[in-house]
Amino acid sequence: MPTSGFALGVDFGTSNTVAVLRSPDGRARSLLVDGSPLLPSAVYADPGGNLLVGRDAIHSARLDPARFEPNPKRRIDDHSVLLGDRELPVVDLIAAVLIRVAEEARRTTGGAPLDPVTMTCPAGWGPTRRGTLCAAAALAGWPRVRLVEEPVAAATYFTNVLGRQVPVGSVIVVHDFGAGTFDVSVVAKAAQGFDVLAVDGRDDIGGLDIDAAIVTYLGRQFGSTPEWQRLSAPTTVEDRRNRRLLWDDVRAAKERLSRSQSADIPIAQLGTDAHLTREELETLARPVLEQTVRVTEGALRWAKLAEGRLAGVFLVGGASRTPLVATLLHRALGEPPLAIEQPELVVAEGSLYATSIAGTRRANTVLFERVAAAPVSAPPPGAPTSGGPLPVSVPPVPSPTSGAPARPISTPPAQQVSSPPARPVSPPPPPPVRSIPPQAVRVPPAPTLTAARPQPRPPAVQPRPAATYRPRPNVFLRSLRLAIIVATLIAVPVVTAYLAFHFAEGTPAWPLNLTW
Numbered sequence: 001m002p003t004s005g006f007a008l009g010v011d012f013g014t015s016n017t018v019a020v021l022r023s024p025d026g027r028a029r030s031l032l033v034d035g036s037p038l039l040p041s042a043v044y045a046d047p048g049g050n051l052l053v054g055r056d057a058i059h060s061a062r063l064d065p066a067r068f069e070p071n072p073k074r075r076i077d078d079h080s081v082l083l084g085d086r087e088l089p090v091v092d093l094i095a096a097v098l099i100r101v102a103e104e105a106r107r108t109t110g111g112a113p114l115d116p117v118t119m120t121c122p123a124g125w126g127p128t129r130r131g132t133l134c135a136a137a138a139l140a141g142w143p144r145v146r147l148v149e150e151p152v153a154a155a156t157y158f159t160n161v162l163g164r165q166v167p168v169g170s171v172i173v174v175h176d177f178g179a180g181t182f183d184v185s186v187v188a189k190a191a192q193g194f195d196v197l198a199v200d201g202r203d204d205i206g207g208l209d210i211d212a213a214i215v216t217y218l219g220r221q222f223g224s225t226p227e228w229q230r231l232s233a234p235t236t237v238e239d240r241r242n243r244r245l246l247w248d249d250v251r252a253a254k255e256r257l258s259r260s261q262s263a264d265i266p267i268a269q270l271g272t273d274a275h276l277t278r279e280e281l282e283t284l285a286r287p288v289l290e291q292t293v294r295v296t297e298g299a300l301r302w303a304k305l306a307e308g309r310l311a312g313v314f315l316v317g318g319a320s321r322t323p324l325v326a327t328l329l330h331r332a333l334g335e336p337p338l339a340i341e342q343p344e345l346v347v348a349e350g351s352l353y354a355t356s357i358a359g360t361r362r363a364n365t366v367l368f369e370r371v372a373a374a375p376v377s378a379p380p381p382g383a384p385t386s387g388g389p390l391p392v393s394v395p396p397v398p399s400p401t402s403g404a405p406a407r408p409i410s411t412p413p414a415q416q417v418s419s420p421p422a423r424p425v426s427p428p429p430p431p432p433v434r435s436i437p438p439q440a441v442r443v444p445p446a447p448t449l450t451a452a453r454p455q456p457r458p459p460a461v462q463p464r465p466a467a468t469y470r471p472r473p474n475v476f477l478r479s480l481r482l483a484i485i486v487a488t489l490i491a492v493p494v495v496t497a498y499l500a501f502h503f504a505e506g507t508p509a510w511p512l513n514l515t516w
């Protein structure tokens with residue numbers, strides 16, 4: 001294993017890929033690709049057989065949108081993707097993005113070898129998807145990668161990088177809401193490092209679903225026009241281009257509505273602008289956001305926290321900038337969440353410090369090695385990747401990195417220059433009431449063996465404090481229940497008296513029409 005002292009953490013996201021490089025002196029900084037820390041994960045297959053990535057791909061998409069894949073991560077289950085006239089293995093699309101990162105890393109380090117590159121993946125990914133990611137990494141020149149789950153990386157960022165004071169026994173919740181996936185983790189500070197009490201996620205919930213809800217909403221307004229029908233089922237290059245533009249404008253309007261109260265969405269084909277208010281957006285986004293809250297509550301229920309152990313809720317991922325995310329979470333958990341300036345960067349940097357978690361049996365960090373991979377010298381940026389068949393259906397065998405020591409979270413690494421300052425979303429949380437159990441609660445989570453969602457974990461191997469975390473009661477349901485009880489208490493004696501009266505009088509009792 002090379003020991004140059006350079007370490008690279010890569011978060012291959014649905015919309016954006018982020019890489020953070022840690023130098024031998026311990027300083028970590030974002031790799032800038034085309035001047036930005038966010039490299040769009042988009043890929044464009046040009047007619048010459050080259051794969052363009054990032055902003056180049058987005059610009060080229062206007063030429064022929066059928067050659068463009070904006071979110072290869074969402075295609076991870078497809079063996080191949082049709083781009084223009086070519087069927088391309090998904091692993092090649094992912095590799096093209098990683099090759100761009102590898103290029104930039106090589107340029108920055110002057111070609112020094114990297115310690116095993118760390119890559120992140122959603123908690124809900126099983127071995128097949130993880131294997132595909134690692135196969136792509138091998139094509140990018142990283143035959144050995146350390147794989148860290150995104151929520152674990154995010155939790156590590158808050159403890160190791162931001163150095164948040166989380167007392168032993170207290171718990172933080174990391175709510176990572178990206179473009180295509182949602183992950184939540186419940187992490188407890190232990191004397192040595194921290195324990196992951198629960199990790200859950202949905203790999204089909206993200207900011208893209210809010211974009212889709214807006215497009216559907218516009219379709220309800222304009223769907224009867226032939227122009228809209230061409231936008232929803234494009235058949236020509238121009239229609240596809242217009243559809244792409246519409247989705248871009250919808251996303252931009254959604255993001256603007258996090259800062260302002262209204263936004264206009266130009267729909268050139270209809271010769272009009274659609275007007276969207278934040279209130280309308282929130283109505284559309286609410287079903288998606290409520291799912292994230294439910295998953296978070298479920299993870300907390302699973303973790304069975306004792307009263308007062310919740311020390312903070314942290315927001316990660318670009319879509320968490322939507323103000324309603326913090327509002328709903330605050331309402332449900334009773335804890336004002338905390339966000340940072342650039343929530344997209346958290347996972348990549350946190351992954352550099354995530355190691356095997358002391359005290360749990362969960363292999364949160366796994367070393368993947370492509371034994372069969374031929375030595376790869378990464379092609380130049382944008383060069384066509386090998387179109388040959390890749391063994392994506394046979395994932396590499398994971399081996400836990402048991403040798404990696406757990407990093408105590410109370411010791412932030414030296415000189416973290418890239419850590420944006422934390423800013424409270426709402427008034428800073430009050431100091432939590434500490435209830436420190438004799439030892440951190442440990443849950444052996446289910447091994448991530450399948451691509452399906454994580455199943456409920458088996459019971460804890462050690463006794464845990466009684467469950468005292470309760471989600472806030474639903475006020476409407478409580479009122480409804482009270483109203484039914486009061487109505488029943490009134491109705492029973494009235495009906496009894498009514499029937500008794502008619503019984504005594506011997507008259508028919510309407511509506512039963514009984515005579516006595």
Ligand SMILES: Nc1ncnc2c1ncn2[C@@H]1O[C@H](COP(=O)(O)OP(=O)(O)OP(=O)(O)O)[C@@H](O)[C@H]1O
Pocket residue numbers: 012013014015016017073177178179180181182206207208251254255256258316317318319320321322343344
């Ligand atoms: N100001 C904003 N308001 C609302 N949403 C935003 C804002 N800024 C960015 N987003 C959304 O955040 C998402 C991108 O976030 P991020 O880069 O964290 O995702 P990702 O890492 O690519 O995806 P994933 O983690 O799901 O694979 C996009 O859906 C984008 O529209």
Ligand SMILES: [Mg+2]
Pocket residue numbers: 011013014178179317347
């Ligand atoms: Mg992400």
